[in-house]
Amino acid sequence: MVNDNVLSIILGGGQGSRLYPLTEKRSKPAVPIAGKYRLVDIPISNCINSNIKRMYVLTQFNSASLNRHIKNTFHFSFFSSAFVDVLAAEQTPESKSWFQGTADAVRQSMHHFLRHEFEYALILSGDQLYQMDFNDMIQAHIDANAEISIATIPVNEKEATAFGILKTDDNNVVTSFIEKPDTELLPDWTSHTSDDMQAQGRNHLASMGIYIFNRDLLIELMNNPDTNDFGKEIIPQSIEKHKTLSYQYEGYWTDIGNIDSFFEANIGFTDDLPKFNLYDTKQRVYTNARILPTSKISGTALDKAVIAEGCIISAAKIEKSVIGIRSRIGKDSTIINTYMMGNDDYESLEVINTMKTEILVGIGERCFIKNTILDKNVRIGDDVRINGGPHLEDAETDKYVVKEGIVVIKKGAVIPKGFVL
Structure with missing residues (x-):
């Protein structure tokens, strides 16, 4: 009715x-x-x-x-x-x-x-x-x-x-x-x-x-x-x-x-029993019905991880983190207490194979990301270390903002290889 x-x-x-x-x-x-x-x-x-x-x-x-x-x-x-x-x-x-x-x-x-x-x-x-x-x-x-x-x-x-x-x-x-x-x-x-x-x-x-x-x-x-x-x-x-x-x-x-x-x-x-229940069939949350493939995960230890569809993940470990649609995470990377919003599109095979872009969309290899929000379409190079927490002072650059210890990587930002925060 x-x-x-x-x-x-x-x-x-x-x-x-x-x-x-x-x-x-x-x-x-x-x-x-x-x-x-x-x-x-x-x-x-x-x-x-x-x-x-x-x-x-x-x-x-x-x-x-x-x-x-x-x-x-x-x-x-x-x-x-x-x-x-x-x-x-x-x-x-x-x-x-x-x-x-x-x-x-x-x-x-x-x-x-x-x-x-x-x-x-x-x-x-x-x-x-x-x-x-x-x-x-x-x-x-x-x-x-x-x-x-x-x-x-x-x-x-x-x-x-x-x-x-x-x-x-x-x-x-x-x-x-x-x-x-x-x-x-x-x-x-x-x-x-x-x-x-x-x-x-x-x-x-x-x-x-x-x-x-x-x-x-x-x-x-x-x-x-x-x-x-x-x-x-x-x-x-x-x-x-x-x-x-x-x-x-x-x-x-x-x-x-x-x-x-x-x-x-x-x-x-x-959380094992989230306060907001996305699994309640009587109180469904509706959103854009994207036609995305299933997520593919290789060699990753997962603990309290929420992973959306269409992801390609080769990380070493993902712990207490939300990984959004079309996310890509490279080998030997560790993601803890982080919200990764994902990407609007996939990088084409041509771009990946010819390396037309130096840093691919997503998170590179051997990265450590903790207490961080990654907005859409960010590019994180290899060997990047971002360790958010109360030890960081509030700050803003053209690529990221720190608020109350939480690091927010801006939409579309490119973080160079070897960056440390």
Whole structure:
């Protein structure tokens, strides 16, 4: 049963500066995760699994690769009303500026949304990792006769200072809201959570940045040009005037806000029981159905390795690492605690046999790579040693960036033979 009364609006975020350099040449929702997916596949797949099949993705920076990915991936029947459309910031007679925030992005795009019949607008973030059935949240919204619903996740005191924190009454109706409270204020900002959550010290409700708005209220709120952001302005200003429901979610959820959280989320896929379950047949993650050969591995010791399709690997050892599509790793190389995004294309046999390029795409022979993110299409020469970790200071060159001990090799970078970091 398709949810014909719901329109989904996925916010692509701003420039994504905290995820730089991964966002240097692509928008944040287009950043590759787990070796074969892109971030935007997560909210889109959650919608499809919830039978919500009318989606807009709002973006304004480097949206070409995102457009291409969505166009190549999400095809629906000619006879259905389903679609996934990318809306990049556009200049109109009414607005000549970029999106100024999450609410402003929705405001500037309202003329597209209002072409459709819908009762509820489901507003999502394009840079979060989670699996949620939105039908439960929508039903709770309807049953409570709410005008706004906010998905919330119980967090502990340490985590609470990084989020917008809500306070609710016994009926899960939001009574107050505070953005990133100081630690000394937290005792006054506890809410009722389940016994399970209380046992873990998770007594504060953090906004997940997932909202449901009734259509008429969204139109009304968007008529005020002075509010630019949902979390900082719309939600705090609406709580007293409009019935706002908290929908508690207790599953795995992480906000891919910076390089550290991005790296941790990807390496997490190598756990024996990952918190995010890619193997759940009821909560599938959909992506571009590339027609790639199986991966070929020769003489490699593998431990907690996630390897995507189409790879050619002759490494000595791969440990606690994610190896993306079409990756090539040479003989006697060791890869530890690393996310290798892979390649967009294969090097041709002619190039390989004639050595028209000195350093082939992928990782060369006798390399040691640890605590590193290798963006797409990098070329690592033989005998390269990259040992990321807290001993490295933050730095940036034209080929790589170091952030909090994690080394990020930039997209398409060529690292010369014998390089040591």
